Amino acid sequence: MSKADSVTLAFIGAGNMAGSIIGGLVQTGWPAEQIIAAEPSNTKLDVLAETLGIRTTNNNEDAVAAADIVVLAVKPQIMKSVVEPLAASFQEHKPLIVSVAAGIPENSLNQWAGGNMAIVRCMPNTPSLVQLGASGLYANALVSDEQKSVTEQIMDAVGISKWVESEAGIDDVIALAGSAPAYFFLMMEAMIEAGEKMGVSKEAASELVIQTALGAATMAKESDVDVAELKRRVMSPGGTTEQAIFSFEDSGIRTMVDKAMNACRNRAEEMADAFKD
Numbered sequence: 142m143s144k145a146d147s148v149t150l151a152f153i154g155a156g157n158m159a160g161s162i163i164g165g166l167v168q169t170g171w172p173a174e175q176i177i178a179a180e181p182s183n184t185k186l187d188v189l190a191e192t193l194g195i196r197t198t199n200n201n202e203d204a205v206a207a208a209d210i211v212v213l214a215v216k217p218q219i220m221k222s223v224v225e226p227l228a229a230s231f232q233e234h235k236p237l238i239v240s241v242a243a244g245i246p247e248n249s250l251n252q253w254a255g256g257n258m259a260i261v262r263c264m265p266n267t268p269s270l271v272q273l274g275a276s277g278l279y280a281n282a283l284v285s286d287e288q289k290s291v292t293e294q295i296m297d298a299v300g301i302s303k304w305v306e307s308e309a310g311i312d313d314v315i316a317l318a319g320s321a322p323a324y325f326f327l328m329m330e331a332m333i334e335a336g337e338k339m340g341v342s343k344e345a346a347s348e349l350v351i352q353t354a355l356g357a358a359t360m361a362k363e364s365d366v367d368v369a370e371l372k373r374r375v376m377s378p379g380g381t382t383e384q385a386i387f388s389f390e391d392s393g394i395r396t397m398v399d400k401a402m403n404a405c406r407n408r409a410e411e412m413a414d415a416f417k418d
């Protein structure tokens with residue numbers, strides 16, 4: 142498993158998140174024939190096979206048998222019922238397990254998979270589809286340096302990744318990155334709606350808002366100065382921007398964001414409690 146693009150990757154569950162990672166990998170040149178997706182939905186599998194050229198199956202066990210790395214990408218609520226029937230296959234083939242599920246602890250996964258499995262918990266996000274993903278990674282003690290390196294190469298092919306020291310760090314990443322694209326989509330949605338109320342067409346407002354979000358994010362990524370300074374540079378004293386920023390601050394945007402991110406993180410902890418057994 143030293144060369145990342147020589148490993149075979151199996152995705153168990155081929156929905157939004159798996160589809161984003163697979164799409165990002167194939168677009169970046171990852172060999173499609175070394176990716177296999179297992180799913181009950183033929184509609185989803187057919188789209189992936191036709192558009193990306195990956196291999197597909199309805200049989201999770203066949204996918205595990207073919208793989209060096211198995212990415213578990215089903216909903217947390219059904220994770221146990223998906224993993225337990227695969228335990229014999231996991232024990233026979235001993236692939237690296239990478240779970241992208243929110244709130245499912247590594248020790249539960251390990252137990253359901255029959256024990257003694259190398260497991261990485263990965264918290265990605267859907268911008269992986271356009272190679273702009275941001276993911277957190279946590280490895281259990283059985284994951285080798287080589288396996289860590291391959292996992293990192295996979296996630297870096299579709300964006301950036303950061304290792305976290307403790308498993309609790311994955312819940313921080315859920316609030317900061319996994320769930321976070323939705324916060325920015327919400328902000329864009331609200332801005333487009335406000336533009337429409339001003340009389341701008343939805344199309345024009347969407348184009349302006351999305352381009353501005355892209356420009357701001359690109360500047361923030363490329364700039365030597367922090368985001369607070371970039372914000373200040375738009376705020377001419379006595380000008381228009383500061384009126385908008387004062388209004389956001391008056392309405393308690395920081396408290397709102399802090400509260401929302403903690404609600405997100407707390408839900409990950411609740412899910413761990415609800416689905417760990």
Ligand SMILES: NC(=O)C1=CN([C@@H]2O[C@H](COP(=O)(O)OP(=O)(O)OC[C@H]3O[C@@H](n4cnc5c(N)ncnc54)[C@H](O)[C@@H]3O)[C@@H](O)[C@H]2O)C=CC1
Binds near residue numbers: 264
């Ligand atoms: N959507 C997102 O932005 C993110 C999702 N995640 C995690 O990714 C996981 C999947 O989430 P989504 O992709 O959003 O959900 P999804 O519902 O789009 O995908 C799950 C897929 O699993 C399939 N599935 C159902 N039963 C199955 C079975 N027995 N065997 C194989 N596949 C089966 C479903 O048909 C579906 O296509 C979740 O655990 C979630 O916590 C993590 C980070 C971000």
Ligand SMILES: O=C(O)[C@@H]1CCC=N1
Binds near residue numbers: 243315319320
């Ligand atoms: O909403 C969720 O539970 C998943 C995990 C992170 C993003 N979507």
